[in-house]
Amino acid sequence: MGFSLYSLIEAALLCVNAVAILNEQRFLSKINVDNQNYPGAGAYGNDHQNAGGAKQQLLTLIRSVRTVMRVPLIAFNIITILFLILFG
């Protein structure tokens, strides 16, 4: 119950770390195999929202998070580690 803003920041950092360290070969390519058979699934406009669309969106989200957050994550992690070392 006693959540603070700091615990939210810590949880968000851990979640983003978890997304960033997913292994491409073992995990993401397996999910991608199911979607590759339907390459144009998401391209027919927004009216056709089939069940595969959710997976596409999730994969796009994961891929974009990994691309964008690689370098800033290093910085955030270093800052958090220093913060925890100094202030416990």
Add this chain to the structure above:
Amino acid sequence: MHSADDPVHRSKNHFHPSTAQASNGYEGDYTVPHTRSAPSQNAFFSPQSAFYSSSSQQTIPTNQVASSMELLSNNPFLNVGIKAVGDSMKDITGKTVNMLPNEMKKSLSSIKDYFAVDQIYVMKKLSLLLFPFRPRNWSVGYSADGPVPPRVDTNAPDYYIPLMSVMTYVLVAGLVLGTQNRFTPEQLGMHASSALVWNIIEIGLLCLTFYILNIQSKLRTLDLIAYCGYKYVGMIAALSSYLATHSLFVYRCSLLYVSISLSYFLIKCLRLKILPDTSGSHTYNANGNARRVYLLLAIVLIQPLFIWYLTRHLIVT
């Protein structure tokens, strides 16, 4: 002026300690009164230090805090400094706001719309939140640039009620803790930050769900923030009923009633925005419709869950 003579006059009596106390002459109002005569003996004596010592000598017997505030407002140098800092801050914030992308600028200016409420709107909205069961028209009017401000249309969401009800929730929670002899001032801050954090988590998860399920709806994120804030009104109602009667049965009944009325209110409000238009061309995807219905149900069902979760630790059987 006579007070300016006092440091000079007093310094003649306190000649010896002057050099030792010259360093803490500027903190004169935080130490024992007799050290404040030191600045007049100081080689760095200036009208500024006389100003400090004179005004602090006059007010020391009354209140330390009041004297420091007087120092801050009376000193002309500090006034100029504060004004310079204020202007530069406005400059910096103006520049950073202009650097934001265009959509965010529009959102920032439209936040002002959400606060444009008046008393009639607040009364109507509160009575609607607590008793939404009368048949009425729930559609929101639209103007040329976007949604209508709440002053004009009763159905429009606003930020005033959620903001005030969060603050009232923190205060009422403190009150309930006080009646149980469990109150410490840290609890207020803890409740406030918990409410903020849970709100952030809830809205973040909902926005993520909207994105992943690829649902294009007319509901803007800012509106969603407002609708998620209306549950605090129900929380206050449930908590105050518990406070008045101290009975678990009354608390549970009011919790149930508040949940039902809030769910009804939210379904009626969000139905027009999330569920697809019946007259438009979006009617041909059954899967999309099902997703929207499930999402609406999810939004409506987590509100009572939050109401229960954020109030249950305050209830003692």
